[in-house]
Amino acid sequence: MDHQINRREFLKLTAGSAAGAMAAMALPAVAAPSRQVTFNEAPMLAEQVAAGSLPPVNERVPLNPRVITPYDGTGQYGGSLRRGFKGISDRWGNIKLVEEMAIEWESPDADTINLAPNYISGWTQNEDATEYAFTLREGLKWSDGAPYTTADVQFWYDEMFLGELASPQQQLTPGGTLMELEVLDELSWTVRFAQPVPLLTIIIAKNTMGMTGGPTMAAPAHYLREFMPQYTSDQSRIDAAIEANGLDSWIELFGGAGNLRGPIAFFFLNPELPMVGAWRSANHPIEDPYVMERNPFYHQVDTEGNQLPYIDSIDNALFADNTVFDLWIAQGLIDFQMRHVGAAGYTFYKENEEAGNYRVLRWRNASTNAYHPNINHSDPQLRALFDDARFREAMSISINREEINDLVHDGLAEPRQASPVSGSPNYDPEFEARWTQYDPERASALLDEIGLATDGEGFRLRPDNGERIRFAIMHRAQTGSPGADEAGLVENYWRAIGLEVSQDVVERSLYEERVRSGEVDVGVWGVDRSSIVIADPGRMLGTVDDGPWAPLYGHWFLGEASKRKKEEPPADHPIREIWRLWDLARVEPDEGRRNALFQQLLDVHKAHPYQIGTVGEGTTVVIVSSDMYNVPDGFINDDTLRSPGYAQLAQFSFGRQT
Amino acid sequence: MLRFIVRRAIIAVFTMAAISVVAFIIIELPPGDYLTAYAATLAEQGDILSEERLEQMRVSYGLGEPMPTRYIKWISNVALRGDFGRSLEWRIPVNQIIWHRVGYTVLINISTILFVWTVAIPIGVYSATRQYSAGDYIATFFGFLGLAIPNFMLALVLMWIGFSVFDQHVGGLFSPEYRDAPWDLNKFIDLLHHLWIPMIVVGTAGTAGLIRTMRANMLDEITQPYVETARAKGLAEWRLIWKYPVRVALNPFISTIGYALPELVGGVVIVATVLNLPTIGPILLRSLLSQDMFLAGAIILIVSVLTIIGTLISDIMLALIDPRIRLE
Numbered sequence: 001m002d003h004q005i006n007r008r009e010f011l012k013l014t015a016g017s018a019a020g021a022m023a024a025m026a027l028p029a030v031a032a033p034s035r036q037v038t039f040n041e042a043p044m045l046a047e048q049v050a051a052g053s054l055p056p057v058n059e060r061v062p063l064n065p066r067v068i069t070p071y072d073g074t075g076q077y078g079g080s081l082r083r084g085f086k087g088i089s090d091r092w093g094n095i096k097l098v099e100e101m102a103i104e105w106e107s108p109d110a111d112t113i114n115l116a117p118n119y120i121s122g123w124t125q126n127e128d129a130t131e132y133a134f135t136l137r138e139g140l141k142w143s144d145g146a147p148y149t150t151a152d153v154q155f156w157y158d159e160m161f162l163g164e165l166a167s168p169q170q171q172l173t174p175g176g177t178l179m180e181l182e183v184l185d186e187l188s189w190t191v192r193f194a195q196p197v198p199l200l201t202i203i204i205a206k207n208t209m210g211m212t213g214g215p216t217m218a219a220p221a222h223y224l225r226e227f228m229p230q231y232t233s234d235q236s237r238i239d240a241a242i243e244a245n246g247l248d249s250w251i252e253l254f255g256g257a258g259n260l261r262g263p264i265a266f267f268f269l270n271p272e273l274p275m276v277g278a279w280r281s282a283n284h285p286i287e288d289p290y291v292m293e294r295n296p297f298y299h300q301v302d303t304e305g306n307q308l309p310y311i312d313s314i315d316n317a318l319f320a321d322n323t324v325f326d327l328w329i330a331q332g333l334i335d336f337q338m339r340h341v342g343a344a345g346y347t348f349y350k351e352n353e354e355a356g357n358y359r360v361l362r363w364r365n366a367s368t369n370a371y372h373p374n375i376n377h378s379d380p381q382l383r384a385l386f387d388d389a390r391f392r393e394a395m396s397i398s399i400n401r402e403e404i405n406d407l408v409h410d411g412l413a414e415p416r417q418a419s420p421v422s423g424s425p426n427y428d429p430e431f432e433a434r435w436t437q438y439d440p441e442r443a444s445a446l447l448d449e450i451g452l453a454t455d456g457e458g459f460r461l462r463p464d465n466g467e468r469i470r471f472a473i474m475h476r477a478q479t480g481s482p483g484a485d486e487a488g489l490v491e492n493y494w495r496a497i498g499l500e501v502s503q504d505v506v507e508r509s510l511y512e513e514r515v516r517s518g519e520v521d522v523g524v525w526g527v528d529r530s531s532i533v534i535a536d537p538g539r540m541l542g543t544v545d546d547g548p549w550a551p552l553y554g555h556w557f558l559g560e561a562s563k564r565k566k567e568e569p570p571a572d573h574p575i576r577e578i579w580r581l582w583d584l585a586r587v588e589p590d591e592g593r594r595n596a597l598f599q600q601l602l603d604v605h606k607a608h609p610y611q612i613g614t615v616g617e618g619t620t621v622v623i624v625s626s627d628m629y630n631v632p633d634g635f636i637n638d639d640t641l642r643s644p645g646y647a648q649l650a651q652f653s654f655g656r657q658t
Numbered sequence: 659m660l661r662f663i664v665r666r667a668i669i670a671v672f673t674m675a676a677i678s679v680v681a682f683i684i685i686e687l688p689p690g691d692y693l694t695a696y697a698a699t700l701a702e703q704g705d706i707l708s709e710e711r712l713e714q715m716r717v718s719y720g721l722g723e724p725m726p727t728r729y730i731k732w733i734s735n736v737a738l739r740g741d742f743g744r745s746l747e748w749r750i751p752v753n754q755i756i757w758h759r760v761g762y763t764v765l766i767n768i769s770t771i772l773f774v775w776t777v778a779i780p781i782g783v784y785s786a787t788r789q790y791s792a793g794d795y796i797a798t799f800f801g802f803l804g805l806a807i808p809n810f811m812l813a814l815v816l817m818w819i820g821f822s823v824f825d826q827h828v829g830g831l832f833s834p835e836y837r838d839a840p841w842d843l844n845k846f847i848d849l850l851h852h853l854w855i856p857m858i859v860v861g862t863a864g865t866a867g868l869i870r871t872m873r874a875n876m877l878d879e880i881t882q883p884y885v886e887t888a889r890a891k892g893l894a895e896w897r898l899i900w901k902y903p904v905r906v907a908l909n910p911f912i913s914t915i916g917y918a919l920p921e922l923v924g925g926v927v928i929v930a931t932v933l934n935l936p937t938i939g940p941i942l943l944r945s946l947l948s949q950d951m952f953l954a955g956a957i958i959l960i961v962s963v964l965t966i967i968g969t970l971i972s973d974i975m976l977a978l979i980d981p982r983i984r985l986e
Contacts, residue, residue: 082834088748089948246744246751262749269749286748286755288837288936317834320931320940323814324829327821333834509694509949563713 039065040306042077045296054296055145057307062137064121065301068651069108071630074302075310075653079627082335084325085316088285091268093339096645097314098267098277098292100214102134103204105646110634111423113532113641115201119148119215119276119299129198129589135188141297142274146222148215150183155221156210157181159228165254170561171203174587191217196587198594202535206640211260213267213277220274227253227264278309278650288318300650310630310653332356335625336652338363338637338644343412343619344482361622361631362412366421366638367526368616369483371395371473371490375610376518376552376567381464382471389608390450394443396435396612398497399490405615408485418527418613420602423636425595426533431606436613443497452498460498471521472504476511486614487524515548516564523548527611531638534585534598540605541582542575549610550575578604629656659977666973670966674959678736681958682729685951692746692949693721732955742956747948752956756938760960762831763937766856773861774868775911782872783904786880797869804866810928813859817933820855828855829934856933864921871910879903905979912975916968920961 041049041057048054085093103123106116117123119140125132140148159165162178172179177194184190203209210216225231227238229250238250245263247253255262263269271281276299279292292314300308317333319325326345328334330352341349349360373386373395385391401415417434420426452460452469459468473491477483487503494501504521506514514520525547529536538544542554545564552567553575569575581601588594605611620637622644630651637643693716716722735741742752781801785794820826827833836848879885880903888898930939938957945953977983 087944088750089944246741286750289834315834317837318936319829319934320944321829321934323932324817324934327817327828331821331825331827333827512694512697 037305039301040304042294042307042310042312044078044312045294045307048296059139060141060145060297061301061307062119062139062141062299064137065299065307066116066118066137067303068300068308068648069303070651070653070656071632071648072656073629074304074306074657075629075651076655076657077306077310077312077653079311079654080313080315081311081628081652082315082317082333083337084319084328084334084340085285085290086320086340087318088268090339091285094268094285094290094292094314094316095213096642097649098213098275098279099208099642099645100276100278101204101208102216103201105205105641106648107632107635107646110632110636113423113425113636113646115205123201125200127589129196129200129587130194131190131192132200133184133188133190137299138187140276140299142220142223142276143280143295143297144220144223144274145297146220146274148218148220148276149186150189151186152218152221153189154181154183155224156217156219159224160210160219160260161217164251165260169207169209171197171200171207172209196589198587198589198591199534202532206532206535206642211265211267211275213275215276219265223272223274224254224265279314282313285316290316290318292316298650302651308650310651329358329623330356332358332625334358334623335628335654336631337623338620341621341623343409343621346410346412346619346621349621349623357626359624359626361624361633363620363622363633363635363637363643364421364423365616365618365620366424366531366636366640367528367618368416368418368421368530368613369486370418370525370527370547370611370613372523372525372547372549372611374518374520374523374548375550376548377521378518381462382469382521385450385469388450390446392608392610392612393435394446394497395494395499396609397437397439398443398493399612399614400438400493401436401614402438404486404489407489408482409615409618413615413618416613416616417609418611418616419530419606419609420533421530421617421636421638424531424533426530426599426602428602428606431602434606434609440493440497447497454498458498459500468500469498470500470502472502473522473524474504474506474511474514474520475524476506476508477524479505483524490614512546515545515551518548518552518565518567520548520551527613527616528638529640531636532640533602534595535640537582537598537601539611540601541578542610547611574604574608625654627654629653659974662977663970663974666970670970673966674963677962678733678955678959679729681955681962682725682732682951685946685949685954685958686725692951694949696747696948732952736956736959742959743952745945745950745953747945747950747953752953755941755953756957756960759936759938759941762935763939766853766860766935766937769853769857770860770864771915773857774864777861778865778868778872779904779908779911782869782907783876783899785869785873786876787899789877794873798873801866801869804862807862809859809863810932812862813855813929813932816855816859826851831936856929856935859929859933868911872907875907875910876903879906906982909976909980912979913972915972915975916965916970920965 039057039061045054045057049056054060083093100118102118102120103115104118106114108114119137121135121137123132123134136148136150142148161168161172168178174193174195174197180192182190182192197203204216208214208216211219226233227241227250229235229238232238238253241253241264242248242250245253253262253264254260255265260266261269265273267273267275267277267281268285271283275295278295278298278300280295282291282293284290294309294312298308302308317328319328322340322342325340326348329337329341329349332355335358346360353360373392375383375387377383377386396417405411405413405415415436416432417436419428419431419434422432447460451463455461455468461467462469473487475483475487477487484505491501491503511523515523523546527539527547529539533540539547541557542550543558545551545554550569552565553569553573555562555564556566556568557579578601581597581604585594585597585601588597622631624631630653632647635643635647693712697712732743735743740753744750745752745755748755781797785797788794817828820828830837831849831852832845833848833852836845839845880899882903885898885903888902889895927939927943930937931943938961942954942957944950945957
């Protein structure tokens with residue numbers, strides 16, 4: 001049931017009522033009489049079925065499983081996918097491999113991104129996007145074989161949304177009113193909101209809105225209840241778990257309110273936790289290798305009726321230093337890796353492709369390197385200059401982006417403005433090119449126009465006190481890294497137009513402290529989340545303060561939710577327009593109007609970019625063993641898409657059927 | 659002797675207490691705490707932690723309390739129950755993280771010391787007895803070279819040679835196929851295949867230093883009257899050298915036993931990280947970067963204790979071996 005839509009049409013589909021209609025229409029197609037179909041399974045599971053330790057595959061897979069079309073063709077079962085990880089703190093690499101949401105991104109090719117129902121058979125929403133109905137696939141199972149029903153949804157709602165373990169997510173409490181849940185029967189339920197939440201489907205696809213690693217708005221009640229004193233049949237088990245983990249209370253087993261990543265509730269730390277992902281923990285990540293093995297009850301099948309995943313297990317080898325890891329790749333010890341491989345090593349990876357029996361794929365990084373002049377600067381003169389579009393334009397067009405790309409990034413990135421990435425529904429070539437033409441003469445003319453005088457050495461002078469315009473680029477890049485080389489070039493470009501610029505290289509925590517209090521001249525941070533921008537527009541609203549173009553305004557906009565230093569922007573400031581448009585778009589149920597509103601928001605930035613981008617859409621290197629199939633090339637690397645998760649990892653395979 | 663040991667043990671306790679306070683304060687010095695570091699890491703991965711959630715976590719981790727309170731809580735658990743607390747980053751008890759790495763740390767430590775001694779002592783003796791000979795110059799040349807090359811660079815070069823010339827699995831102590839396997843002869847051989855790189859890398863600088871020390875001490879000793887006397891009495895030259903002046907010249911080898919361990923954990927953090935060794939060093943580095951103060955504090959404390967014990971042992975051994983040292 002893959003709906004092929006190009007990215008323009010996607011806009012219409014993502015979050016509006018059309019999406020609900022689409023899913024609803026799709027329902028009968030999925031619910032085809034699969035009872036007669038016999039599914040196939042992996043040999044290792046067939047053995048267990050023969051031995052009687054596992055029920056037959058037709059009892060493990062839902063009646064109407066999600067059907068995945070493999071990218072290259074039907075894969076062969078078996079094999080262990082070898083990758084590297086940096087230990088227990090490096091959890092996201094594995095989460096993104098196994099994460100399951102009710103609604104997921106799906107890309108039949110590199111330029112199309114759809115939403116598809118995953119372990120649910122479909123969803124509908126009402127006209128004004130205040131009510132959503134979901135239906136589970138019949139016969140869906142947790143990885144321990146227990147049925148997954150609406151009781152698990154109710155449990156999550158009672159305990160993890162309302163109860164002691166709760167810290168209700170902001171997106172599910174629009175206007176401060178909690179989402180309401182109504183369970184209709186064993187398979188279906190509805191949720192209601194006090195205000196329209198038209199972006200709910202996108203929110204789910206990005207954030208799970210439930211346990212870390214999924215599923216969405218549900219938790220394995222039959223298992224987790226055993227660790228809650230009010231339900232447990234065996235208090236000593238709770239006590240033992242608390243003792244073994246050196247904790248003080250049962251709540252901490254779950255990770256504490258709002259943070260369900262404790263030793264019981266987080267699949268990464270608890271091999272016993274039932275989940276719905278394609279692979280589950282087989283041991284603890286403190287061990288080397290940390291292994292994940294196939295979930296015998298996984299709900300997806302391929303077009304031939306083979307239960308997924310194809311690959312038996314994932315082996316995470318522990319490493320501490322990237323040099324060693326690069327050598328492992330060259331030696332062919334790694335089958336699939338996106339994390340921890342940098343574009344800086346591109347030549348080395350290519351050189352060793354043959355020796356290491358792998359291919360280097362190039363995915364597009366949805367981030368653009370950017371310099372953020374702080375329009376909330378405590379120095380009124382610098383604030384005035386940074387908030388002057390002409391000054392920012394001079395800063396932007398005095399940067400030679402081609403040179404940066406060639407000298408620092410081996411030509412692997414693209415000179416561009418900080419704007420939505422190509423392949424995104426919000427992609428706009430005009431925005432991408434805005435203020436990127438290298439033109440130092442025009443830059444000087446702009447500075448003249450502002451009325452900045454020059455001293456004997458060609459430095460521009462402040463109108464207020466006649467001193468040179470001095471400011472610092474604050475960044476965290478270590479000497480010799482691409483980030484530091486780039487900052488060095490930018491420093492020189494700006495000095496060339498008479499700005500006395502220096503670099504302020506700081507450690508990460510100090511950077512954080514400074515941007516939070518607004519004490520930064522120009523901060524350097526990548527503008528990411530630029531694929532499905534509407535899913536997470538914090539960079540455009542100024543609320544994500546690590547890209548500090550308006551940190552204090554951003555905090556102010558967050559209101560109660562932020563305890564950081566705030567400042568109210570003047571009534572006529574363009575950021576007001578950005579926020580006004582967001583507040584409208586956020587609750588607009590009509591997808592056409594919503595997208596138009598959001599486009600207007602982006603156009604405010606396009607008119608006079610606040611985040612000065614240099615190069616972006618850099619190469620995200622993906623290492624793939626030559627023995628592997630169904631791994632697509634040219635996809636986008638962006639957190640919003642849960643990359644590499646949206647490439648349907650369950651259909652990755654070693655070898656394929658011919 | 660007993661009095662000496664008791665006295666030193668009492669001093670050691672106070673030293674440890676002082677170290678624990680200093681360690682705790684130093685770990686706390688950088689701006690922010692574990693949670694700001696954690697939020698920053700998440701942000702880098704494109705994940706935003708709301709301030710509200712950060713506050714909740716701060717409370718549940720006990721990070722909101724004043725520093726002296728946290729210190730007293732921590733140290734009393736350590737001293738009374740051997741409980742080093744929970745690692746903030748790893749979310750499991752510190753004890754589970756470090757002890758299984760201590761074994762490999764000690765293994766590499768001991769093999770390195772053996773390597774250093776087997777290389778440094780004969781060369782030092784040779785250099786001293788054949789002073790200004792070609793062999794002495796060659797040994798001196800390579801000694802200084804070893805001292806001058808940064809360890810991590812030597813590690814990278816050796817790994818590259820292992821990779822490009824021998825096509826050997828590099829980094830870590832085991833090949834992937836043996837990492838999980840039970841101990842047998844093959845696994846042991848695999849370990850030896852990997853062990854030589856850290857042994858040489860970690861040992862080189864120490865070897866170079868000790869060659870020079872050994873040479874200097876020997877040069878002092880071999881002109882002493884007791885050597886002349888022994889020679890006059892007709893003792894075979896090699897026997898004379900090894901039995902008398904060498905024994906005296908060994909003093910610095912023994913007195914540095916105590917420093918060998920902190921050197922391996924702290925001094926070669928970069929090397930251990932580069933070489934992907936399953937030792938405590940890389941863990942210490944990570945925990946300091948992420949401001950995981952319970953883990954970092956535990957490691958610093960344990961290493962300090964081992965250093966103090968090591969120093970005590972070397973003092974006792976010196977008293978036994980070197981006839982010139984007498985306890986008051």
